[in-house]
Amino acid sequence: MTINCKGRLVDFSTPKVMGILNTTPDSFYDGGSYVTEAKILRRAEEILSQGATFIDIGGYSSRPRAAFVDETEELSRVLPTVDLILAHFPEALISVDTFRSNVARQVVEHGAALINDISAGLLDERMLETVAQVQVPYIMMHMRGNPQTRQQFTDYGDIVKEMLSYFSERTAAARNLGINDIIIDPGFGFSKTLEQNYEVLQKLDLFQIIELPLLAAVSRKSMIYKVLESSAAEALNGTTVVNTLALSKGAKLLRVHDVKEAVECVKLTNAIWANM
Template identity: 65%
Template sequence: MTINCKGQLIDLTIPKVMGILNLTPDSFYDGGVYKNNADILKQVDKMLNEGADFIDIGAYSSRPNAAHITEKEELQRLLPIIKLLTDAFPDVLISVDTFRSEIAKQSINAGACMINDISAGKMDENMLTTIAELKIPYIMMHMKGTPQNMQQNVRYEHLMKEILFYFSERIAAARTLGIVDVIVDPGFGFSKTTAQNYELLKNLELFKMLEKPLLVGFSRKSMIYKPLHTSAAQALNGTTVLNTLALQKNATILRVHDVKEAKECIELTQQLNL
């Protein structure tokens, strides 16, 4: 199982790590932490040295009830940082977390290689055609509604059946346009209660039927710290536990704030396959 990033075939037979770089002031865990270029370069250098295969940059907060920002503001946050990182780390593989097709196009032209879309093309009707034109890997996530109202959209008749149907429909739409490299993200924490998140994790191996790489993002989310009655700052150990379980259920990319610990999860679970 491979994806093509800038002409480089990335083998997903061994799971990969995607390090998170939030450029937003209001993200739930690290919002506003990276305020200047020096801080950003230091953090990305750290993630790459710890073994990150991709760096996922987000400039639009998708946490519950996040503030809406304009395309112009999103671009102003993103484009200078893409240039900063590609100049400093010429081989870096940058994923851009956006649901807007114009942001996607300009980000790829600036040096990114992959788009990570929380809406799977449902929040911008031009997204799938744009991805097809750009011929890049595309991460499509499951969510109902928008970041502003997703936590009011948690009713399901049959959670797994509905999510798998959602992906089969979105993958078919992508395939019709000639999009080859599709990665699916079940959307832990998006339009799901804590109990639903754990039902999803319990049945994660069912995603094998989609025959696509599987990305999971648990990192320091409330599904970890609420049952433990702690906080995002104290949720690293819980993140490691869930990442390990997901790897045993065929996850191929871990999207995380803490790269070193995620890389260790992969290295140790790989020992089971020796």
């Protein structure tokens, strides 16, 4: 499995890591941490030096009950961040976490290499067409509703079967418009109860039937710290455990706050598989 990022082929025969850089004041774990140029550059350097392949920039928090952010504000957060990072790290592969087509178009024009859409194009009818036009890889996530309402929609008959149907429909729509490189994200924590998150994790290997790279984004989420009766700040060890399990079930990309530990997960998991 490979994707083309600005003319560079990224091969997922070895899983990769994506480091999170949120420019939001209210993200659930690192909100407000990266609001100055110095802090943004320090974080970008950390992500890259610790071995991540991608930097994922977010300008709109999708945590439960997060405040609405208008498009102008989102652009004011992400565009300067993309420009700043590429000015200092021109080879960096930047992903931008957005569900808005106009944001997607503008960040690609500024040099972003991927679009990471929590809605798989369902919150902006122009998103798939836009990604097809700008020809960058597209990460599509499973979610019902929107960032403010998503936890109201957790009623499933067979959650994995319904998710597979969802991805089948969304990938077909993307392919029909000419999107070549697609990554799927099961959306842990989005429109799922605690128990449903672990059911999806347990059956994660079933998503390999789609034959696309699979992203696991569990870093410090409540599905981990609620079980441990702790907090996001104390959830690194739990994140490492869940990341390792996700890799063993076919995940090819880990989206994380803690890059060093995730890269170690990949190395150790590879070593295990090499000796089986």
